Amino acid sequence: MLHSIQGRYGEKLRASDGEIGHVKDFYFDAKSWTLRYLIADTGGWLSGRRVLISPHSLGHLYPEGKVLLVNLTRKQIEESPSIYEHEPVTRQQEEEYHRHYGYPYYAQSWPLWGLVDYPVMAPPPAATDTEKKTVDSHLRSTRSIAGYSVEASDGVIGEAVDFMIDGRTWMIREIVVECGHWYAGKKMTIPTGKVSRISYEEEAISVDSTKSVLTEAALSAGS
Numbered sequence: 401m402l403h404s405i406q407g408r409y410g411e412k413l414r415a416s417d418g419e420i421g422h423v424k425d426f427y428f429d430a431k432s433w434t435l436r437y438l439i440a441d442t443g444g445w446l447s448g449r450r451v452l453i454s455p456h457s458l459g460h461l462y463p464e465g466k467v468l469l470v471n472l473t474r475k476q477i478e479e480s481p482s483i484y485e486h487e488p489v490t491r492q493q494e495e496e497y498h499r500h501y502g503y504p505y506y507a508q509s510w511p512l513w514g515l516v517d518y519p520v521m522a523p524p525p526a527a528t529d530t531e532k533k534t535v536d537s538h539l540r541s542t543r544s545i546a547g548y549s550v551e552a553s554d555g556v557i558g559e560a561v562d563f564m565i566d567g568r569t570w571m572i573r574e575i576v577v578e579c580g581h582w583y584a585g586k587k588m589t590i591p592t593g594k595v596s597r598i599s600y601e602e603e604a605i606s607v608d609s610t611k612s613v614l615t616e617a618a619l620s621a622g623s
Contacts, residue, residue: 402564402573403461405542412467413440413453415474421445423468426542427452427489433572433592435565436539437489442477451480452489456503461567476501489539540598542572549604550577550590552611557583557590560605564589575605582611588618 411423425439438453457471470477481496542563550557562576574589590607597606607614 401567403567404576405563405565405572406546406561408461408468409543413438413470414467415470415472415477417473419445419467420470420474420477424450427539428542428572430540430598433595435570435572439541440477445474446478449482451477451482452497453477454497454501454503455570456501461565461570472501540600545598545605547603548598549602550575550607551604552607552609552614554610555582556580557588557607557611557614561587583615583618586618588614589621590614 405426408423409425413420413422421440421442423438424441426435427437427439428435435455438455438458440451440453442449442451453470453472458468461468480500481493546560546562548560550560558577558579560575561578563572564574564576565572572592574591575595576587576589578587579585590609594607594609595605596608598604599606
């Protein structure tokens with residue numbers, strides 16, 4: 401079953417011993433389109449501090465309107481490494497995070513949980529001091545990508561307004577695009593497998609297809 405990312409924002413989060421806040425954002429790997437972290441806003445409990453929650457501690461997603469259960473204690477979350485809003489997550493921060501929870505750290509050359517039925521990580525090769533300080537350029541916020549222009553090979557399609565994720569594998573399967581006048585201002589979904597490039601400088605998502613092919617696919621899906 402696919403779930404709207406937009407519909408998960410604001411959803412309450414509950415640890416094994418009490419509520420911890422709500423869903424603020426998600427970080428995903430732009431290479432594999434796999435969600436790597438949920439960003440929790442802890443509200444008054446931790447003075448609005450933002451914390452990372454890995455799918456390792458979440459399990460499957462359920463229909464909107466439910467409280468999302470986190471298999472961690474409030475103390476574990478309180479003592480977890482901090483992150484800073486609007487700043488990218490470095491590899492060193494990720495290593496500290498996984499070390500704190502005792503999770504095996506992933507490596508880009510190993511499978512991520514989006515490729516199997518349940519989160520599976522493998523330990524990475526030893527990182528150099530330089531690598532530990534570098535930013536993971538493939539880790540992006542779903543909130544920051546929403547609003548990007550979506551472009552086919554023959555012109556602009558519209559604007560990315562949402563993402564559809566697989567509740568079992570935590571992979572982003574589709575981009576929801578609000579189209580311009582060429583498609584009567586309607587919305588269409590585009591499989592992430594058709595994305596050829598994301599430009600963060602231009603705030604644009606390039607799709608390996610033409611507008612007519614995408615229109616035909618959207619009409620077929622709606623029939």
